[in-house]
Amino acid sequence: MTESSIPPEATDDIRALLTDAGVTHDPDLVARILATGVGLGLDGTDRLDLKITSAALTEMRAAFRLFAPYRGIPKVTVFGSARTRPDDALYRQASAVAAVLAERGWMVVTGAGPGIMQAAAEGAGPHRSLGVSIRLPFEEKPNAVIASTANNVAMKYFFTRKLMLVKESSGFICVPGGFGTLDEMFELLTLQQTGKAEPTPIVLLDAPGGDFWMGFKRYVDEQLIPAGVISPDDLDRVLITDSVDAAAAEITGFWRNYDSLRWVGGRLVLRLRAEPTAEEVAALNARFGHLLSSGEIEHRGPLRVERDDDDRIHLPRLVMRYEQVQVGSLFHLIRAVSALGSAPEPAAPPHPAT
Known part of the structure; x- marks a missing residue:
C-alpha cells in the first residue's frame, strides 16, 4: 500500500498529522507506514489480521527502542x-x-x-x-x-x-x-x-x-x-x-579487516580496515576470479554514490562485478579479505543490515 493508493485528502491529512506531532526524522517513511494502516482499513481487513499487524508493530517499536542505545x-x-x-x-x-x-x-x-x-x-x-x-x-x-x-x-x-x-x-x-x-x-x-x-x-x-x-x-x-x-x-x-x-x-x-559491503548497481564494494597490497589483490583475483561476472577485483576509492551518501568514504575498498547468483560464496571472499595484512582487531563491526 502506497500513499497514492488512498484518497489524496487522506494523504494530506497524514502529512499534516506528522507535522503536528513533530515527526521530523524520515517523515516520508513514517507516512508510508500510516498509509498502509489506512489501506488495511479500506481493504476491510479481518479484525484478527489487524490485531496481528498492530501487535507486531508495537513489539518492533519496543525492540528498536531497547537496542537503539x-x-x-x-x-x-x-x-x-x-x-x-x-x-x-x-x-x-x-x-x-x-x-x-x-x-x-x-x-x-x-x-x-x-x-x-x-x-x-x-x-x-x-x-x-x-x-x-x-x-x-x-x-x-x-x-x-x-x-x-x-x-x-x-x-x-x-x-x-x-x-x-x-x-x-x-x-x-x-x-x-x-x-x-x-x-x-x-x-x-x-x-x-x-x-x-x-x-x-x-x-x-x-x-x-x-x-x-x-x-x-x-x-x-x-x-x-x-x-x-x-x-x-x-x-x-x-x-x-x-x-x-x-x-x-x-x-x-571475521571482522578483523572486513568492515562492510554495498551493492552499487551491478558492482559489489567491500570496505576494508587496512589498505591491501597489489600482491594481495592479485592473489584474491587468482582465487576468486571465477565468481566475477566480468573484469577483476580492483583496489580503488569510493564510488560516486558512496561519496554522495558520505558512506564510509574514509575506508579503502575492493570493487568488483560479482556474480550475484554466487552470493552464497561471498562469505569465503570476506574471510580471505579479513586474513589480509595486519589490520588491527576492530573496536566494533558496523551496524549489520539484514
Whole structure:
C-alpha cells in the first residue's frame, strides 16, 4: 500500500498529522507506514489480521527502542535450549564464550529465558546482555540476569522475536538444543545461503568432545548434499567446534579487516580496515576470479554514490562485478579479505543490515 493508493485528502491529512506531532526524522517513511494502516482499513481487513499487524508493530517499536542505545556496540546472539541445566557442560560452554566476547567489547543477545540463554547472560554479565523474550505459558519471565537490568523486550510472536534476535547481531553462536534452536540455526543458514542477510560468522559450539553438531554435519554430508538440495560448500561458512577460544576467534576474526559491503548497481564494494597490497589483490583475483561476472577485483576509492551518501568514504575498498547468483560464496571472499595484512582487531563491526 502506497500513499497514492488512498484518497489524496487522506494523504494530506497524514502529512499534516506528522507535522503536528513533530515527526521530523524520515517523515516520508513514517507516512508510508500510516498509509498502509489506512489501506488495511479500506481493504476491510479481518479484525484478527489487524490485531496481528498492530501487535507486531508495537513489539518492533519496543525492540528498536531497547537496542537503539547500543547501536555502536558489536553484538553476538547465542541460541540454545531453555532446558539445559547449570551442571551441564553445554551450560558452562555458553557462559564461557559469552564471557570471552564480553571481555573483548561485545554484547550478548539471547532469548532471555533459562538454560543456555541464562548461561550466556551470566557469562557476559547483566550490563553486557540484552534479552528478547517470548510470552509462553511455561516461560513467561526473563531470567534473573536480564531482569536485573530491565534490558529485555517481551514478544508475543515468534516472527518478531526472531527478527530482533538476528537483525542487530554481527555474529551467532548455536549451542545444541531442540526444535527451537534448530529452527533458529536453519533460518540463519537460509538467510546466508540466499543472500537475504549480509555474510556473518556462525559458530556451532558443542561441549568438549561432544558429537551433536558433527552428527548434523554427517547428515548434511550423507543426505542433503547427495540429494542435491544444497551446494557442497554450503556448510563451509559455519565453524563447528568444541573450543570456546576458537568460537570467540571466529566471531571477532571475521571482522578483523572486513568492515562492510554495498551493492552499487551491478558492482559489489567491500570496505576494508587496512589498505591491501597489489600482491594481495592479485592473489584474491587468482582465487576468486571465477565468481566475477566480468573484469577483476580492483583496489580503488569510493564510488560516486558512496561519496554522495558520505558512506564510509574514509575506508579503502575492493570493487568488483560479482556474480550475484554466487552470493552464497561471498562469505569465503570476506574471510580471505579479513586474513589480509595486519589490520588491527576492530573496536566494533558496523551496524549489520539484514
